[in-house]
Amino acid sequence: MIRPFNFSAGPATLPEEVLRHAAAEMLDWHGSGMSVMEMSHRGKEFLSIYENAEADFRELMAVPPHFKILFMQGGGLAENAIVPLNLSRGACADFVVSGSWSDKSQKEARKYCDVQIAASNQSSSHTGLPPPASWKIRRHASYVHVCTNETIHGVEFQELPDLKALGSDAPLVIDFSSHVASRPVNWSKVGLAFGGAQKNLGPAGVTLVVVREDLLGHALPACPSAFDYKTVADSQSMYNTPPTYAIYVAGLTFQWLKRQKEGEFEGIAAMEQRNIVKAQMLYDAIDHSQLYVNKINRDCRSRMNVPFFLRDESRNEAFLTGANARGLLQLKGHKSVGGMRASIYNAMPLAGVEALIGYMREFEQKKA
Numbered sequence: 001m002i003r004p005f006n007f008s009a010g011p012a013t014l015p016e017e018v019l020r021h022a023a024a025e026m027l028d029w030h031g032s033g034m035s036v037m038e039m040s041h042r043g044k045e046f047l048s049i050y051e052n053a054e055a056d057f058r059e060l061m062a063v064p065p066h067f068k069i070l071f072m073q074g075g076g077l078a079e080n081a082i083v084p085l086n087l088s089r090g091a092c093a094d095f096v097v098s099g100s101w102s103d104k105s106q107k108e109a110r111k112y113c114d115v116q117i118a119a120s121n122q123s124s125s126h127t128g129l130p131p132p133a134s135w136k137i138r139r140h141a142s143y144v145h146v147c148t149n150e151t152i153h154g155v156e157f158q159e160l161p162d163l164k165a166l167g168s169d170a171p172l173v174i175d176f177s178s179h180v181a182s183r184p185v186n187w188s189k190v191g192l193a194f195g196g197a198q199k200n201l202g203p204a205g206v207t208l209v210v211v212r213e214d215l216l217g218h219a220l221p222a223c224p225s226a227f228d229y230k231t232v233a234d235s236q237s238m239y240n241t242p243p244t245y246a247i248y249v250a251g252l253t254f255q256w257l258k259r260q261k262e263g264e265f266e267g268i269a270a271m272e273q274r275n276i277v278k279a280q281m282l283y284d285a286i287d288h289s290q291l292y293v294n295k296i297n298r299d300c301r302s303r304m305n306v307p308f309f310l311r312d313e314s315r316n317e318a319f320l321t322g323a324n325a326r327g328l329l330q331l332k333g334h335k336s337v338g339g340m341r342a343s344i345y346n347a348m349p350l351a352g353v354e355a356l357i358g359y360m361r362e363f364e365q366k367k368a
């Protein structure tokens with residue numbers, strides 16, 4: 001069976017090899033007689049799955065030893081509360097609003113601390129990023145929050161801001177939900193990173209948190225124990241039952257990522273090379289067409305989520321129906337933005353992007 005190409009923003013397409021591997025082991029994991037779903041999270045079988053997943057992620061993403069990797073639940077939206085519960089110390093936190101997700105984050109944090117918008121691109125409808133030199137960061141900010149890839153608006157930081165260079169000692173918190181593992185992370189600039197797995201790593205249900213050790217142990221008294229990063233870190237993410245099956249599938253994806261090669265590049269670096277090529281092809285096709293348009297400044301266009309519009313919006317439904325008929329799925333844009341959105345995560349092969357571009361050209365010419 002040839003599977004269609006799935007451009008969903010999330011939960012999103014996974015590598016076919018990963019799905020086949022999980023399917024083959026569904027009833028009996030490694031001769032244990034059990035599905036991964038049926039195992040004790042404290043048994044040796046699951047512990048080996050967990051430890052491999054953590055070690056593989058650490059290796060892939062070059063996470064330094066003074067950072068903890070936590071596998072949590074609640075997704076990115078729960079982290080919008082869990083981060084201020086752990087990091088704000090009830091004081092103040094500063095936010096860069098670059099699209100819907102960072103806007104949601106700052107609104108949620110207001111329940112727990114004093115929030116200030118350090119910068120916003122709302123007046124330009126989130127088509128560009130406010131340059132870090134213009135950010136207003138308070139001297140006593142307990143952290144600065146940035147969403148490094150805005151999944152809905154299609155805006156991505158091509159480089160992490162350097163808060164030290166801006167004169168701030170505050171830890172940088174990044175929501176990297178929708179581009180984790182698509183490019184390397186410069187951990188020297190980061191205090192904490194979080195992301196739900198369902199965009200680029202695995203199934204919904206597990207949230208990855210990478211946190212610098214010195215930020216542990218400062219949770220507000222009201223912080224639920226299951227969401228206290230120190231409690232979670234001290235118990236190897238097993239204070240309560242972790243989302244075992246989601247961790248297992250994410251672990252298979254990490255192994256798949258480790259196997260990827262592109263020229264002299266391996267793993268995440270190989271993915272980054274491919275992601276650059278895929279995104280460039282799609283943006284070029286949009287920019288060179290008369291029908292399609294992407295409104296994001298070129299220097300901050302997302303490699304992962306490519307929103308675009310038909311200049312003749314009356315053709316939207318026909319575009320989507322034709323796409324579905326050709327096995328190009330879930331291209332409808334987010335309801336708050338409209339138009340179309342092609343999410344081209346790690347697991348989207350080049351052939352999928354080529355098929356989409358081929359269809360877009362054919363559709364454009366049909367009416368001309």
Ligand SMILES: *Cc1c(COP(=O)(O)O)cnc(C)c1O
Nearest residue numbers: 075076077078101151177178196
């Ligand atoms: C999807 C997404 C979220 C929300 O994740 P949930 O798992 O639904 O809570 C948060 N931030 C970004 C950038 C996202 O893409």
